[in-house]
Amino acid sequence: MRELQSMLERRVADGAVPGAVALVARGGQVEVAAAGDLTRESLVRIASIGKPMMAAAVLQLVDDGAFDLDDPVEHWLPELADRRVVRTPQSPVTDTVPAERPITVRDLLESRAGYGFPPDFSLPALVPLVGELLQGPPQPQKVMPPDEWLATLGRAPMLHQPGEAWLYNICSDIQGVLVSRATGQPLDQALAERLLEPLGMVDTGFSAPSGEADRLSPLYRPNADGTLTVTDPPGGQWSILPAFPSGAGGLVSSLDDVFAFQRMLVSGGRAEDGRHVLSEGAVRQMTTNYLTEQQRADSELFLEGQGWGFGGSVDVVRRDPWNVPGRYGWVGGTGTAAHLVPTTGLVTILLTQREMTGPTPPPLMREFWRYSAGV
Template sequence: MTDLRDVLEKHVGGAGAPGAVALIARGDETEVVALGSHDVEGTTAMARDSIFRVASITKPIVAAAVLTLIEDSLVALDDPIGKWLPELASPSVVRTPASPVEDVVPATRPITVADLLDFRAGWGFPADFSLPAVRLLFEQVQADPRNPASFPAPDEWLAKLARVPLLHQPGEAWLYNTCSDLQGILIARVSGRSLPEYLAERVFEPLGMTDTGFVVPPEKRARFTRLYAPGDDGPVPGSAPDDAWHTLPPFPSGGGGLVSTADDWAAFGRMLLGGGSLDGRRVLSAESVRRMTTDHLSPAQREASTLFLEGQGWGYGGSVDIAAVDPWNVPGRYGWVGGTGTTAHVIPATGTVAVLLTQLAMTAPTPTPLMREFWRYAVTA
């Protein structure tokens, strides 16, 4: 009978990831496997508390933080974001997605907080990266979330984004990524705190996520894994040196800037399964969790988003399975993947949290074979 170690062993070492940590929790039972090493040299064995750049599985955490602002009545879902992000109060929209960036019309309505949460603000990545407005988006603001030093400070980043027209009218289309970075800036401006400070106070501390943040302090650096990209002869060093994480970045990216451990993200997942609370510590209301983990897209919007979604819907900060179209799809499963080789989901139907962390970056927006095998194991074992 296949176990979790068997799933990992086929993909760790050699041309695969140097190491991996996988955690599957169902109720009071937790299965954890740490395999391989922190680097290709094998200098440090992988451990349950190894720290990874988790990339886009940052997104659900930041979305949850936006919902705490709503619960505190500091913002509302239908509030225009221009109240706090005046740079974006009057966006223009390209006449058609393929139009030149100079051929624009006014937005028919303001961008709202809900548009940021469900990724329908009008900025982001579609299936076609060659569109003029998308190319301009990359030129102006799209930095590498695996390299914190590649981002300018938030105010400068926002000023550059304001020069990029929307690809679609607000609310019309799902576009990937940019809205999470906007959520991070919104949190800071509404709360009057930096994003790292707000996340620490409202999410990490209540959930005991002691190894999650935007920087790796000196006492934890021995647990910090290296980042690699696939190469012709095996993994090659990634785009940012480890010391890029030794100090707080100028732009803490809400789209993918966190480091974390398997147990820390699992604590966040358990909070979602617990209706917003973990061990008596409440972070969100049950209604906020429901909205966060519910699909908000129309069938047409899902069908147009096949580069990143594979038939799933989108909640706030993560995808939502709406049909059992594959062995690993369970209706209601919520979570996401990270470009550094990470994935994390909760499965309400079975009370399962499934977290897989590796340090081998993805080369495409589609999940890796290891991710797919891990998901299949998580929903069928």
């Protein structure tokens, strides 16, 4: 444990992060270390490492028979019926063709529904998405309510035909709207009742728990000169419930709550008390790669050659010392990472509140992965 503690302390001392808390669980042993302004009890904005939680909520509904993976989503999301697709990704938004088939639940889970962000952010079809739906840096209080958000999305052409290409982020937000409509509940309530409460995740939600905003760490953005600026204080954007609960990256959580979710996955869908929260089959589906070699290559900016399951990446090739084929998880733009290896039960979690400046994982993240992989 001392090596992990020293790693975090060194990175805080050299200014890489204002604080960090990390966990490595292997073979029944759990290591936890914290340094700087983060502790094991801190609340943090977990950003995109909440995407697997959103996918799990969708799969619970599949387990319950609410819908099947290959069902068209337009039954619950009529705004996404009769879609138009730009003729080529480079085409203007007015040059479209009909979608060749409906968008399915599977398309959303695989992030291949035709909506999302490609490596090239200059494509014309992205203009309405970036202009109306993407609010720049995370600002949950500035996003429109779900029905208005989906109607706005439905007016934009798709960038690719369903199933054709992996695109980042937006599918997880659509999943959130799907869960809300299929359950007849606001997403925050549905997620709490169906997933968070059964797992004992008392710190997790789309805002800090009532009366506990003081536990929320500040969010920092790096400046060009190496200094850090607070972009969201404890009483800021995540202190109250937003109009749009983002399934793609809007959750607040804590180290132990993230661990509870990861532990459920490596336990075949079981909570700590032995109850099934997800079926074993659903967990296998989550942690299986669905992307072709070409789709992985086209998404190199985000995935660095790795595959994608439901809500998270899946390591499929050995190209770095920490890479373990079958490792599942993801990283978040607030400087967070959570991964697991289903075959061995290894769980690794790193939480900071320093915003990433791009999709490439920062040095601390890579150092942490090397340590957790034992190299």
